[in-house]
Amino acid sequence: MAKMRVDNPEIHYKGNVFSRLFAYVKPHRGKLVLCMFLVLVLTALNLYQPLLIGHAIDDCIEGYYYPYVYDNAGDISFGGDTLRKLDDAKNLEGESFAVILNYNDAYYFFENLDKGSASELLKLRDVPESMTADGDTLSVSGKYSGTLLTEDELSVLRKTDREGLIRTAVIYSIVLLVVAICSILNRFTLESMGQSIIYTIRNELFSHIHSLPLRYFDTNPVGRIVTRVTNDVESLNNMYTQVIVRLFENSVLIIGYAVVMISIDLKLALISFAFLPVVFVITMWLRTASRKIYRVVRTKISALNTFLSENLSGMKIIQVFNREKEKGQEFEGRTTDLYKTQMKELMIVWIFRPIIFLIANVALAVIIYNAGGNVLAGTLTLGTMYVFINYIRSFFEPIQELADQFATLQNALASAEKIFTVLDEENPIKESETPVSLDKVRGKIEFRHVWFAYENEDYVLRDVSFIINPGERVAFVGATGAGKSSILNLIGRYYEIQRGQILIDDVDIRALSTAEIRRAIGQVQQDVFIFTGDIKSNIRLLDDEISDAEIESSSVAVNADRFINQLPKRYDEPVTERGATLSAGQRQLLSFARTLAYDPSILVMDEATANIDTETEELIQDALKTLMEGRTTIMVAHRLSTIQHADCIHVMHKGKIRESGTHQELLEKNGIYKKLYEIQKQ
Numbered sequence: 001m002a003k004m005r006v007d008n009p010e011i012h013y014k015g016n017v018f019s020r021l022f023a024y025v026k027p028h029r030g031k032l033v034l035c036m037f038l039v040l041v042l043t044a045l046n047l048y049q050p051l052l053i054g055h056a057i058d059d060c061i062e063g064y065y066y067p068y069v070y071d072n073a074g075d076i077s078f079g080g081d082t083l084r085k086l087d088d089a090k091n092l093e094g095e096s097f098a099v100i101l102n103y104n105d106a107y108y109f110f111e112n113l114d115k116g117s118a119s120e121l122l123k124l125r126d127v128p129e130s131m132t133a134d135g136d137t138l139s140v141s142g143k144y145s146g147t148l149l150t151e152d153e154l155s156v157l158r159k160t161d162r163e164g165l166i167r168t169a170v171i172y173s174i175v176l177l178v179v180a181i182c183s184i185l186n187r188f189t190l191e192s193m194g195q196s197i198i199y200t201i202r203n204e205l206f207s208h209i210h211s212l213p214l215r216y217f218d219t220n221p222v223g224r225i226v227t228r229v230t231n232d233v234e235s236l237n238n239m240y241t242q243v244i245v246r247l248f249e250n251s252v253l254i255i256g257y258a259v260v261m262i263s264i265d266l267k268l269a270l271i272s273f274a275f276l277p278v279v280f281v282i283t284m285w286l287r288t289a290s291r292k293i294y295r296v297v298r299t300k301i302s303a304l305n306t307f308l309s310e311n312l313s314g315m316k317i318i319q320v321f322n323r324e325k326e327k328g329q330e331f332e333g334r335t336t337d338l339y340k341t342q343m344k345e346l347m348i349v350w351i352f353r354p355i356i357f358l359i360a361n362v363a364l365a366v367i368i369y370n371a372g373g374n375v376l377a378g379t380l381t382l383g384t385m386y387v388f389i390n391y392i393r394s395f396f397e398p399i400q401e402l403a404d405q406f407a408t409l410q411n412a413l414a415s416a417e418k419i420f421t422v423l424d425e426e427n428p429i430k431e432s433e434t435p436v437s438l439d440k441v442r443g444k445i446e447f448r449h450v451w452f453a454y455e456n457e458d459y460v461l462r463d464v465s466f467i468i469n470p471g472e473r474v475a476f477v478g479a480t481g482a483g484k485s486s487i488l489n490l491i492g493r494y495y496e497i498q499r500g501q502i503l504i505d506d507v508d509i510r511a512l513s514t515a516e517i518r519r520a521i522g523q524v525q526q527d528v529f530i531f532t533g534d535i536k537s538n539i540r541l542l543d544d545e546i547s548d549a550e551i552e553s554s555s556v557a558v559n560a561d562r563f564i565n566q567l568p569k570r571y572d573e574p575v576t577e578r579g580a581t582l583s584a585g586q587r588q589l590l591s592f593a594r595t596l597a598y599d600p601s602i603l604v605m606d607e608a609t610a611n612i613d614t615e616t617e618e619l620i621q622d623a624l625k626t627l628m629e630g631r632t633t634i635m636v637a638h639r640l641s642t643i644q645h646a647d648c649i650h651v652m653h654k655g656k657i658r659e660s661g662t663h664q665e666l667l668e669k670n671g672i673y674k675k676l677y678e679i680q681k682q
Helices: 017-023 026-061 115-124 151-157 159-211 214-219 222-264 266-273 276-313 315-320 324-377 382-423 484-491 514-520 535-540 548-557 584-597 614-627 663-669 672-681
Strands: 068-070 076-078 081-085 097-103 106-113 131-134 137-140 144-148 445-453 459-468 473-478 499-504 521-525 602-606 632-636 648-653 656-661
Touching: 017 382, 026 159, 026 222, 026 382, 076 151, 097 115, 097 131, 097 137, 106 115, 106 137, 106 151, 115 144, 151 159, 159 222, 159 382, 222 266, 222 276, 222 382, 266 324, 266 382, 276 315, 276 324, 276 382, 315 324, 324 382, 445 484, 459 484, 459 499, 459 656, 473 484, 473 672, 484 499, 484 602, 484 632, 514 521, 521 584, 535 548, 535 584, 548 584, 648 663, 648 672, 656 663, 656 672, 663 672
Parallel strands: 473 632, 473 648, 521 602, 602 632
Antiparallel strands: 068 081, 068 097, 076 081, 097 106, 106 144, 131 137, 137 144, 445 459, 445 499, 648 656
């Protein structure tokens, strides 16, 4: 067949990748909404955890700062009195109060204070120069006197603080448990959604590739196509299971942290936000740079897979001509090129994360300096400072994660562009919207002034016309490139003609469905492809309507049973890819059994006996006499001895039919056929 592979350069996708990717999420809207809800819950809990710890620091650990009120309904019994601890040091409610002050790591108790005295003492607690200790007594400003508390007495007074710590620890544990449950549920939901989407995309892509004409596979290497279905599809998985929800989660976290920080201390929050413009500029640079580099990486991975596919398939030729070293050097060059490109890709991420980490720590240092000063000045509590610092560190964490997420996202977008380019590949062979259905294909084939070219106007067939009646055996012969095999491909409508008309049973094949056409044609080619599996599956080809009995009868008809019955497991005997464990003759016999099992009305043989030894050819020729009875048979052969029995032989030369007739008639014409015959006799 006069055609050659043209390795097309890959074209970048021009459509809206995001909208198309999200279209696959629509059937899983419920799962996505659940994930978003869980993210909101997790965000709220993450914001709540530092507040709990801050509360424990201020209200429990540093809780001795809060005053006590004498109250008969209180829950603390001390010195014959009943006390109740207040939770606000500024708004004192009651008539008589007590206060604990810390001086030189010792605690002193001031009792029976009025509201004014209690308020003044609370203000003086941060003024150590106003305090003087004398034995078990602490004097404050010479006006107030407190007694030293023993450990037991302090324990009694701080009963509510211990209870508060226990309560906070229990609540914190519950929060952690809820976080764990929500995280597990969120991860499971995301993974199941992602796998379902990837399953859909992979099947859609594989199905679409099957629908494409042979022209697509002539111009696109196998390695590139395999990369689309495997590597590129898998790279989308991380986007659906991580990036989508994580971007939403990080956005909510950043907003949540910002709101809480502003509510705690506007000045400190504004200092923190001053670093965001720098982060934004760096992030935008990363987005632009990584998108470009990922496109290059995906293209070079495709090229490497193509190289591997071709060289593994042609390993025998490489070894026969002793080119292992040269091929190894070529592979090393390609992998080195890919390595350098991927290092550029990693460099972007390596630069981004440390820069963001540095900015985050500079911001943290500035906040610690300012917040520490406020604590020393008494305008900010230690617990509040802890909460704010925790939020600052957490505030920059989701920003740091953008490096990984942008890398994953850009990788997925680059892969999506490649995938959608394949999915948008249009099949030039258009199916009729209202195809004609033939009740029974009789096998009449007619070519009317057919012109055909694989590329542009480089015509392989030029104004070819002929008629094959039902049941006739017709052969096409001629030199390589004359157009013989092209005729066979056009009958099955694997390519579209440029001019003319092809009819089956007087119906234009463009009015028939390609499925019906190909169902009626059984084709045996020179290069037999055997799939990994067993003998039986290679004959049936996943068609469950073909019974085991039909498989065996087809094998008997073509004499394939002779070698099959000698195999250890007969029809269940495993075979490897391309049938490496079978001889060329056995593979050809297997392909005959496969074709006949489908009981076609039209039998097409493209150099079907070219690679068969003499003994096997005799077996096939013997079977063909019976098998071709009642079927339209079209043969292409270089060995004229195999087609002498044909009802008509068409001699092809430079895309045209130059001679037609039986074997004897063509010899009598003393033309091209006779010259070919005499050459082969020598």
